[in-house]
Amino acid sequence: MYVNTVGPEAPRVVDVVVIGAGAAGIGAARRLANSRLSVLVLEARDRPGGRAHTLTGRSGAAIDLGCGWLHSADRNPWAAIAEATGFIVDKGEAPWMRPRIDVNFPISDQRAYHKAFAVFEAKLRAAASEPDRPAAELFDEDTARWRPMLDAFSGYYNGAPFADISVHDYAAYQPTDENWRVVQGYGALIRSQAEAMPILYESPVLSIDHGGAMMRLTTPSTTIEARVVILAVPAAVLAHEDIRFEPPLPDKTAAAQALPLGHVDKVFLKLARPEAFEPDTLAVGRTDTTDAGAYTFRPLGHALVEGFFGGALAEGLEREPAGAFTAFAIDELTALFGSAFRRELAPLAESDWGIDPFTRGAYSHARPGMAHMREALRRPVRERLFFAGEACSPHAFSTAHGAYETGVAAAEAVLAELAPEEVERQRDEEEDERMRNGR
Numbered sequence: 339m340y341v342n343t344v345g346p347e348a349p350r351v352v353d354v355v356v357i358g359a360g361a362a363g364i365g366a367a368r369r370l371a372n373s374r375l376s377v378l379v380l381e382a383r384d385r386p387g388g389r390a391h392t393l394t395g396r397s398g399a400a401i402d403l404g405c406g407w408l409h410s411a412d413r414n415p416w417a418a419i420a421e422a423t424g425f426i427v428d429k430g431e432a433p434w435m436r437p438r439i440d441v442n443f444p445i446s447d448q449r450a451y452h453k454a455f456a457v458f459e460a461k462l463r464a465a466a467s468e469p470d471r472p473a474a475e476l477f478d479e480d481t482a483r484w485r486p487m488l489d490a491f492s493g494y495y496n497g498a499p500f501a502d503i504s505v506h507d508y509a510a511y512q513p514t515d516e517n518w519r520v521v522q523g524y525g526a527l528i529r530s531q532a533e534a535m536p537i538l539y540e541s542p543v544l545s546i547d548h549g550g551a552m553m554r555l556t557t558p559s560t561t562i563e564a565r566v567v568i569l570a571v572p573a574a575v576l577a578h579e580d581i582r583f584e585p586p587l588p589d590k591t592a593a594a595q596a597l598p599l600g601h602v603d604k605v606f607l608k609l610a611r612p613e614a615f616e617p618d619t620l621a622v623g624r625t626d627t628t629d630a631g632a633y634t635f636r637p638l639g640h641a642l643v644e645g646f647f648g649g650a651l652a653e654g655l656e657r658e659p660a661g662a663f664t665a666f667a668i669d670e671l672t673a674l675f676g677s678a679f680r681r682e683l684a685p686l687a688e689s690d691w692g693i694d695p696f697t698r699g700a701y702s703h704a705r706p707g708m709a710h711m712r713e714a715l716r717r718p719v720r721e722r723l724f725f726a727g728e729a730c731s732p733h734a735f736s737t738a739h740g741a742y743e744t745g746v747a748a749a750e751a752v753l754a755e756l757a758p759e760e761v762e763r764q765r766d767e768e769e770d771e772r773m774r775n776g777r
């Protein structure tokens with residue numbers, strides 16, 4: 339449990355309340371940190387990070403139950419923060435860029451699958467200039483053989499099958515080819531940025547009254563007044579109306595419901611004989627069904643297997659008692675590598691993001707026809723209620739850096755509203771800096 343950074347005597351009236359201490363909320367609070375505005379972060383859990391959550395086991399390996407990869411690392415602000423704050427960034431090749439373990443997936447089939455995937459993705463991107471439709475409508479006879487694996491990919495990547503995915507939204511995501519890792523854990527990195535922040539933990543916001551001159555927020559133990567609020571909670575929390583707005587905001591609920599969080603989970607197993615596998619190699623549980631796990635052996639060289647589950651498979655296992663992901667993974671790996679392999683695997687950890695009441699899923703996708711709802715979700719209400727979080731990101735949704743950028747953008751909009759002179763001063767300083775550097 340984290341000690342409440344702001345102490346028991348938290349301020350009851352502030353300029354800005356940030357709701358949620360995930361990547362987006364931390365991004366917002368970080369951006370506001372050196373301004374003259376008073377800021378308070380209200381976080382439902384007893385820890386920061388939200389979907390960024392690192393466990394450190396006795397082996398010393400960082401276990402990221404949520405985000406693990408610095409996607410688009412060459413322009414990812416978390417990569418820059420990691421390097422500036424002494425975290426070690428591993429820039430090695432991602433396992434999915436290499437051939438899979440061929441025990442159940444011959445190399446010739448892997449080539450055929452990658453070709454089918456490239457054809458399908460090119461069609462998806464080309465179809466983005468046409469009216470929106472479900473991505474699955476682009477399957478054809480060229481891709482038919484690989485449909486189970488393509489939908490398994492969609493489960494990992496989008497949290498749902500291609501039938502539920504908007505073509506426009508899929509094409510709007512713009513990654514680069516650089517994918518790096520934080521050796522101490524992505525969650526640990528994000529948590530490190532929360533350490534000095536004014537955060538009140540175990541304070542789930544239940545309602546926001548935004549009708550008066552000041553906003554009034556209630557938690558189970560207190561009421562806080564703020565001039566503006568940055569709401570940085572998962573879209574699914576808004577979709578389920580876990581926070582009551584007074585007056586109601588039906589457009590925000592509708593936008594959040596159009597951007598559901600799919601289902602993605604991870605399992606970590608200890609590997610007794612790691613030397614039997616190359617570091618950072620990937621195996622697929624099965625190739626004939628969508629309901630299969632993907633397994634990275636020896637991530638960053640550790641004696642572990644990291645399993646990844648998406649879509650309906652993850653959703654189903656989330657509903658089962660704890661341990662269901664672990665049991666599924668051990669059965670699937672035993673089917674792949676022989677019955678003796680069971681004895682070489684030991685449970686370490688698993689996630690359950692879909693049944694977590696403060697997340698209610700993994701990451702967002704737009705339903706077909708609903709890609710424009712990211713903008714609708716992001717739009718502030720009367721320049722007093724600002725929205726941030728991965729689902730609000732136009733081109734980097736479903737990622738921790740996309741979330742961070744929306745938090746920073748919301749904070750900048752708040753500064754422009756409440757402290758325009760600071761924005762002006764900062765612009766002048768940046769201009770001076772550019773002149774000094776001769777740019």
Ligand SMILES: Cc1cc2nc3c(=O)[nH]c(=O)nc-3n(C[C@H](O)[C@H](O)[C@H](O)COP(=O)(O)OP(=O)(O)OC[C@H]3O[C@@H](n4cnc5c(N)ncnc54)[C@H](O)[C@@H]3O)c2cc1C
Pocket residue numbers: 357358359360361362363380381382383386387388389390403404405406407408409541542543544570571572575580581602603604689691696697699700701726727728729735736737738739741
């Ligand atoms: C299994 C998995 C793997 C992933 N892998 C990657 C990856 O490799 N790379 C990547 O970039 N991204 C990845 N992601 C996505 C990434 O973790 C998220 O996009 C990002 O962390 C979301 O940040 P956020 O701030 O928008 O939301 P969150 O991190 O969910 O933060 C929201 C915060 O709001 C709090 N909250 C909720 N309700 C309330 C309330 N009523 N009052 C107060 N606080 C509240 C929550 O407790 C939480 O702390 C992964 C996610 C999952 C689940």
